[in-house]
Each structure stands twice: as C-alpha cells, then as structure tokens.
Amino acid sequence: MTDEVGVVSGDLTVTTEVVGDQAVVRIQYTGADEWYTVTGSPLTIVGGNGEWLHAAMVRGVDSGLPEGLIGFELT
Structure with a gap:
C-alpha cells in the first residue's frame, strides 16, 4: 500500500533511505x-x-503489504 496510489503489484523496486x-x-x-x-x-x-x-522491507514487499507498514512486524 502506498500513500499516493494505493496498492501496487508486479515487478517492483524498493529503496530505504535512512536519515x-x-x-x-x-x-x-x-x-x-x-x-x-x-x-x-x-x-x-x-x-x-x-x-x-x-532487507526486511524487500521481504515484506515480496510477500505483500496490503496495509503498508501499519502492523508490519520487522523480522
């Protein structure tokens, strides 16, 4: 789930920017x-x-994040 367009699926690229x-x-x-x-x-x-x-975000996106990060367990 994304803020801008809702659910996206298919061939996706993930980036995590830490500041x-x-x-x-x-x-x-x-x-x-x-x-x-x-x-x-x-x-x-x-x-x-x-x-x-x-790495956890890539795994999450691969398995699906229908609610985004809300309730997502970091493992």
Whole structure:
C-alpha cells in the first residue's frame, strides 16, 4: 500500500533511505520514474545503519503489504 496510489503489484523496486533515526521506504515499478511512499513510512529505527530494515522491507514487499507498514512486524 502506498500513500499516493494505493496498492501496487508486479515487478517492483524498493529503496530505504535512512536519515538520522528515520527510514523512508519507497517503491516504484521497476524501470519507471515515479517513486511511491509505502504507507506508514517513515519508520523510527534504533541502532544499526538501516541495512537490516531494507532487507526486511524487500521481504515484506515480496510477500505483500496490503496495509503498508501499519502492523508490519520487522523480522
């Protein structure tokens, strides 16, 4: 789920941008110009550099995030 266009599916690219203790997660249709903010982003992160968060976001997008990050369990 994205803030701008709702649910997106298909071949997607995920980016996680960490600034301080905030991480903004965006997705796009692979090869497109437009990026969409995943609903529930930004997330507050504690410790680390965000690589673990990006890996979790890729797994989440692969399995589907119908509610965005709301209720998503970081594992």
